[in-house]
Amino acid sequence: MPASISPMLETHPHRSSHPEDVARCADAAFACVEACKVCADACLSEERVSLLTSCIRLNLDCAEVCAATGSVVLRIGRTDPQPLQAQLAACIEACRDCPDECRRHAATHAHCRLCAEACDACRAACETMMATMRHAGESEADTR
Amino acid sequence: MPASISPMLETHPHRSSHPEDVARCADAAFACVEACKVCADACLSEERVSLLTSCIRLNLDCAEVCAATGSVVLRIGRTDPQPLQAQLAACIEACRDCPDECRRHAATHAHCRLCAEACDACRAACETMMATMRHAGESEADTR
Amino acid sequence: MPASISPMLETHPHRSSHPEDVARCADAAFACVEACKVCADACLSEERVSLLTSCIRLNLDCAEVCAATGSVVLRIGRTDPQPLQAQLAACIEACRDCPDECRRHAATHAHCRLCAEACDACRAACETMMATMRHAGESEADTR
Amino acid sequence: MPASISPMLETHPHRSSHPEDVARCADAAFACVEACKVCADACLSEERVSLLTSCIRLNLDCAEVCAATGSVVLRIGRTDPQPLQAQLAACIEACRDCPDECRRHAATHAHCRLCAEACDACRAACETMMATMRHAGESEADTR
Numbered sequence: 001m002p003a004s005i006s007p008m009l010e011t012h013p014h015r016s017s018h019p020e021d022v023a024r025c026a027d028a029a030f031a032c033v034e035a036c037k038v039c040a041d042a043c044l045s046e047e048r049v050s051l052l053t054s055c056i057r058l059n060l061d062c063a064e065v066c067a068a069t070g071s072v073v074l075r076i077g078r079t080d081p082q083p084l085q086a087q088l089a090a091c092i093e094a095c096r097d098c099p100d101e102c103r104r105h106a107a108t109h110a111h112c113r114l115c116a117e118a119c120d121a122c123r124a125a126c127e128t129m130m131a132t133m134r135h136a137g138e139s140e141a142d143t144r
Numbered sequence: 145m146p147a148s149i150s151p152m153l154e155t156h157p158h159r160s161s162h163p164e165d166v167a168r169c170a171d172a173a174f175a176c177v178e179a180c181k182v183c184a185d186a187c188l189s190e191e192r193v194s195l196l197t198s199c200i201r202l203n204l205d206c207a208e209v210c211a212a213t214g215s216v217v218l219r220i221g222r223t224d225p226q227p228l229q230a231q232l233a234a235c236i237e238a239c240r241d242c243p244d245e246c247r248r249h250a251a252t253h254a255h256c257r258l259c260a261e262a263c264d265a266c267r268a269a270c271e272t273m274m275a276t277m278r279h280a281g282e283s284e285a286d287t288r
Numbered sequence: 289m290p291a292s293i294s295p296m297l298e299t300h301p302h303r304s305s306h307p308e309d310v311a312r313c314a315d316a317a318f319a320c321v322e323a324c325k326v327c328a329d330a331c332l333s334e335e336r337v338s339l340l341t342s343c344i345r346l347n348l349d350c351a352e353v354c355a356a357t358g359s360v361v362l363r364i365g366r367t368d369p370q371p372l373q374a375q376l377a378a379c380i381e382a383c384r385d386c387p388d389e390c391r392r393h394a395a396t397h398a399h400c401r402l403c404a405e406a407c408d409a410c411r412a413a414c415e416t417m418m419a420t421m422r423h424a425g426e427s428e429a430d431t432r
Numbered sequence: 433m434p435a436s437i438s439p440m441l442e443t444h445p446h447r448s449s450h451p452e453d454v455a456r457c458a459d460a461a462f463a464c465v466e467a468c469k470v471c472a473d474a475c476l477s478e479e480r481v482s483l484l485t486s487c488i489r490l491n492l493d494c495a496e497v498c499a500a501t502g503s504v505v506l507r508i509g510r511t512d513p514q515p516l517q518a519q520l521a522a523c524i525e526a527c528r529d530c531p532d533e534c535r536r537h538a539a540t541h542a543h544c545r546l547c548a549e550a551c552d553a554c555r556a557a558c559e560t561m562m563a564t565m566r567h568a569g570e571s572e573a574d575t576r
Contacts, residue, residue, distance in 0.1 A: 004175060004178075005175075005178045005179070005182065007258060008178070008179055008182045008183070008186075008255055008258050008259070008262075009182060011186065011253070011254035011255040011258060012182060012185065012186040012189060012255060013186060013189040013190055013191075014186075014189045026178055027178070030174040030175075030177065030178060031148060031149075031174075033174065033214075033215075034148075034149045034152070034170055034171070034174060034214070034218060035149070035152055037215055037218045037219070038149065038152045038153060038156060038218050038220075039152070040348075041156065041218065041219045041220065041221045041345065042152075042155065042156040042157060042158075042221070044221055044341045044344060044345065045156060045157040045158045045221040045341070046157055047157075047338075049337055049338050049341065050335075050337050050338065053332045053333070053337065053509070054510075054511060054512070056332060057329070057332065057507050057509060057510050058510075058512065058515065060328075060348075060503075060507065061503075061504050061507060061510075061515040061516075061519075062515070063215075064499070064500040064503045064504060065500050065504065065515065065518075065519055067211065067496070067500065068496040068497050068499065068500035068522075070177075070178070071177075071181055071207075071492075071493075071496045072493050072496060072497065074178060074181045074182050074185065075181070075185045075489050075492065075493060076182075076185065077185045077186070077188055077189040077485070077489060078486075078489050078490075078493075079486060080486070080490065080529055080533075082525055082528075082529050083490065083493040083494070083497065083522075083525060083526045083529050083530075084493075085525075086497075086521060086522040086524075086525035086526065087493075087497055087522045087525075087526070089518060089521065089522065090500075090515075090518040090519045090521065090522035092518075093514055093515055093517075093518035093519075094515045094518065094519070096514075097512055097514050097515050098515075101512075109155070110155035111152055111155040111156060114151060114152050114155060115152070118152075184492075185489070188485045188488060188489065189485070191482075193481055193482050193485065194479075194481050194482065197365070197476045197477070197481065198366075198367060198368070200476060201363050201365060201366050201473070201476065202366075202368065202371065204359075204363065204472075204492075205359075205360050205363060205366075205371040205372075205375075206371070208355070208356040208359045208360060209356050209360065209371065209374075209375055211352070211356065212352040212353050212355065212356035212378075215348075215349075215352045216349050216352060216353065219345050219348065219349060221341070221345060222342075222345050222346075222349075223342060224342070224346065224385055224389075226381055226384075226385050227346065227349040227350070227353065227378075227381060227382045227385050227386075228349075229381075230353075230377060230378040230380075230381035230382065231349075231353055231378045231381075231382070233374060233377065233378065234356075234371075234374040234375045234377065234378035236374075237370055237371060237373075237374035237375075238371045238374065238375070240370075241368055241370050241371050242371075245368075292463060292466075293463075293466045293467070293470065295546060296466070296467055296470045296471070296474075296543055296546050296547070296550075297470060299474065299541070299542035299543040299546060300470060300473065300474040300477060300543060301474060301477040301478055301479075302474075302477045314466055315466070318462040318463075318465065318466060319436060319437075319462075321462065321502075321503075322436075322437045322440070322458055322459070322462060322502070322506060323437070323440055325503055325506045325507070326437065326440045326441060326444060326506050326508075327440070329444065329506065329507045329508065329509045330440075330443065330444040330445060330446075330509070332509055333444060333445040333446045333509040334445055335445075351503075355499065358465075358466070359465075359469055359495075362466060362469045362470050362473065363469070363473045364470075364473060365473045365474070365476055365477040397443070398443035399440055399443040399444060402439060402440050402443060403440070406440075
């Protein structure tokens with residue numbers, strides 16, 4: 001399935017050398033924002049909310065970090081890869097910590113299980129994007 | 145096509161009386177965030193960027209307003225409808241002004257055309273959500 | 289005390305006709321974002337968190353709405369006042385609902401009391417900004 | 433001058449071991465959000481906007497990264513330092529790249545000069561926070 005933001009990226013005057021990775025990363029990041037927001041709110045509705053405060057905090061952290069990442073990755077007209085690479089690294093970390101906690105509650109709370117899956121997908125998309133950028137940087141260095 | 149966040153909403157302990165409207169509204173809002181961010185960045189890459197500054201500003205406004213809306217609408221455990229209704233109204237306005245400007249450039253810039261479509265879809269989803277809430281409020285008042 | 293963002297606004301090529309109102313509104317909005325985030329996190333650390341879930345939700349709503357408002361109000365190069373006016377209205381509503389709930393816990397939780405004060409300040413700054421814009425619009429209409 | 437969010441942090445049930453560093457980091461991050469938003473909008477109003485597109489992009493990146501950082505650092509009830517550390521690292525990078533570009537235009541555009549100063553202040557506050565956390569982690573390890 002093509003990423004939903006792909007058709008827009010094709011209309012950008014600056015053609016990304018890896019538009020599908022950008023689109024998948026952005027879509028996964030915003031899907032993770034949505035999942036983390038729902039998980040936090042669902043945890044607040046659980047009877048034993050006091051056992052879920054770490055989960056809620058990591059959900060909120062992850063949502064904010066992913067929103068920044070999704071926004072930064074879409075700015076494909078950039079010439080400077082550093083801000084994106086650093087934000088991808090932060091996102092990979094947030095998308096490791098949040099599902100680690102979510103999975104402790106996955107058996108009893110389905111929203112935690114689904115949230116962990118959204119985080120995993122986002123982390124994988126960020127790692128792919130990171131690898132693509134590193135590879136592109138190396139290729140560029142080779143041809144100098 | 146079901147909204148992508150729908151399965152998560154079904155796992156929320158508080159069952160929304162209109163989960164599909166919530167999910168469509170959130171998905172449309174975050175899709176519009178993505179579209180507006182790409183349109184702003186694409187405008188910055190156009191040769192005649194000086195003619196597109198209003199478009200860029202409205203893109204950025206719309207992205208920020210839609211991000212807040214998408215976040216607020218997903219908080220379905222709420223008991224107080226006011227913050228959501230007011231934010232939906234702001235989002236409907238942002239999703240009217242941005243495409244009005246985008247459409248002035250749609251013939252020459254495909255990203256403006258696609259961004260306008262994303263705004264339209266978000267506005268429609270917000271209007272549906274607003275109507276659903278108003279109807280729910282009236283039904284509730286009737287049964288008192 | 290002059291608003292902290294005032295010196296930057298004075299360097300903007302487009303001179304706002306009411307720069308101090310803009311600066312105060314933006315500063316109050318981001319101060320409210322900070323207060324709401326701290327209040328939500330402090331509520332999560334309270335022993336009886338299950339009694340504070342409405343407060344946490346309204347904190348999170350208010351933080352997101354204020355962040356959008358602060359961003360939109362700073363875009364003083366705009367020509368189109370509508371998106372800002374609609375977002376100010378949403379912010380005034382969020383900054384009414386959140387402190388209403390916070391004040392129910394103000395006697396026992398000082399963070400709720402301080403958060404309510406930050407919301408009040410933000411609402412007042414938004415109302416001033418709204419009145420200034422309305423007045424500016426009327427003056428402009430008079431001179432046509 | 434004490435950071436403006438300090439009094440709220442003192443009311444948090446979980447007492448941070450370094451509340452002033454947290455408060456300064458959050459205040460600096462949101463001040464940088466404001467500065468970057470104004471700089472981007474001011475650049476859009478400059479006659480030669482086409483020479484400032486890199487600056488605008490880095491402003492927007494930096495604003496989004498700083499907003500996430502300010503939000504994450506305020507969550508002092510957390511038990512897991514990793515998401516914050518990774519986001520601080522991303523913020524330090526964004527607050528290095530943005531002022532590097534801004535300073536190329538500082539002689540002609542005062543908003544670029546002031547924005548660079550806000551980024552510097554945010555980077556310094558993030559570095560202090562990072563060092564404090566590292567030190568706290570080492571002390572904790574020592575006492576085990």
